Amino acid sequence: MLTNKVYKDQAISFSFKNKLKDYSQLIKLRLNITVVFSTFIGYLLGSTGHINVTGLIVVVVGGFLTVGAANGINQIIEKNSDKLMKRTENRPLVTNRMSVEEAVIACLIMGIVGVGMITLYLNTLSGILSLVSLCLYGFLYTPLKKVTPFSVYVGAVPGALPAIIGFVAASGAMGVMGWILFLIQFIWQFPHFYSIAWLCDDDYKRAGLKMMPIGTTKDRKAATQIVIFAALLIPVSLLPYMYGYSHIISTCLLVLVSGLFTLQSIQLYLKLNNASAKKLMFYSIMYLPVMFLILLIDKMIS
Numbered sequence: 001m002l003t004n005k006v007y008k009d010q011a012i013s014f015s016f017k018n019k020l021k022d023y024s025q026l027i028k029l030r031l032n033i034t035v036v037f038s039t040f041i042g043y044l045l046g047s048t049g050h051i052n053v054t055g056l057i058v059v060v061v062g063g064f065l066t067v068g069a070a071n072g073i074n075q076i077i078e079k080n081s082d083k084l085m086k087r088t089e090n091r092p093l094v095t096n097r098m099s100v101e102e103a104v105i106a107c108l109i110m111g112i113v114g115v116g117m118i119t120l121y122l123n124t125l126s127g128i129l130s131l132v133s134l135c136l137y138g139f140l141y142t143p144l145k146k147v148t149p150f151s152v153y154v155g156a157v158p159g160a161l162p163a164i165i166g167f168v169a170a171s172g173a174m175g176v177m178g179w180i181l182f183l184i185q186f187i188w189q190f191p192h193f194y195s196i197a198w199l200c201d202d203d204y205k206r207a208g209l210k211m212m213p214i215g216t217t218k219d220r221k222a223a224t225q226i227v228i229f230a231a232l233l234i235p236v237s238l239l240p241y242m243y244g245y246s247h248i249i250s251t252c253l254l255v256l257v258s259g260l261f262t263l264q265s266i267q268l269y270l271k272l273n274n275a276s277a278k279k280l281m282f283y284s285i286m287y288l289p290v291m292f293l294i295l296l297i298d299k300m301i302s
Helices: 003-027 031-044 053-077 100-121 123-146 152-171 177-199 201-207 220-236 248-271 274-301
Strands: none
Touching: 003 053, 003 100, 003 201, 031 053, 031 152, 031 177, 031 274, 053 100, 053 123, 053 152, 053 248, 100 123, 152 177, 177 201, 177 220, 177 248, 177 274, 248 274
C-alpha cells in the first residue's frame, strides 16, 4: 500500500510539473520576464522620493499576468501556424497537451486580474494602457502577421508600452520621460525583431507569416532598414539629457551602447549571413536592460 501511495504521489508531482511547464510555455515565461523588467524600471524611473513597494509589486504582478494573457491569446490564434514551425511545434496547444478552452479561460483570468490590479490599486491611466497593450498585441498584431509585414509596426506599439505603463503607474501621468522610454523601446524592437525574422525566415515562410522588413527578403534592402532603425537610437539616446533627465557621463554611455548596436547591425549589412543576425539578436537582448539601467543608476546617484 505504501509503495502504491509513493507511485501515486510521484505521478501527481510529475503531472503538476508538466502542467507548470505547459503554462510557462503558454505565457512565454522568459519573454514575459524580459517585458515586465521594462515595467519594473519604468516604475522606478517614474517614482519621486520614497518608492511605494506595494505599488511596485502590484505593477509587476499585474504586468506579468497581462503580458501572459497577451502571449496566450497569441498562441490560441496561431495554433495552426505554430504546427508548421520548428521553433513552436512543441507548444502545449499544438500538441494538444492543453485544450483551447483551457487556454481561453486562463487568458481571461490573467487578463482580467492583471488589468484589474493595475487599474484598481494604481491608477486608471496605467490600467487603460495595459488593456490597450493586451488588445493590440493579442487581437490586432497577431492576426496581421499573416497579412502584411506592417504588422511589426503595429506590434511595436504594445511592445513599447510596458516601460511607460510602469512610469505612469508610479507618477500618474505619461510625462516627457515616459515618452522617451516608449520611444527607445519602440525603435529598438525593429532591429530586434528583424534579426529574429532573419534567423527564422524559413519557419515564418512555412507558416505564412510576413515578418521581414516591408518589400524585402534576406537581402541588403532588409539589412539597410535594420541599420536605419538601429542608428535612430543614437539621437534618441540624447533625449534624456536634452530634457534634463540624465547627466553627461550617463548620456555618453547611452550613446556608446547605441553606437555599438548600430555597428553590430552594420555587420549584418556587410555580411548578410545568419551568424551576423544571431550576434545582432543577442546584442539586442542586452541592449534594452543596459540602457534602462544606465538611466536608473543616473537617477539614483543624482
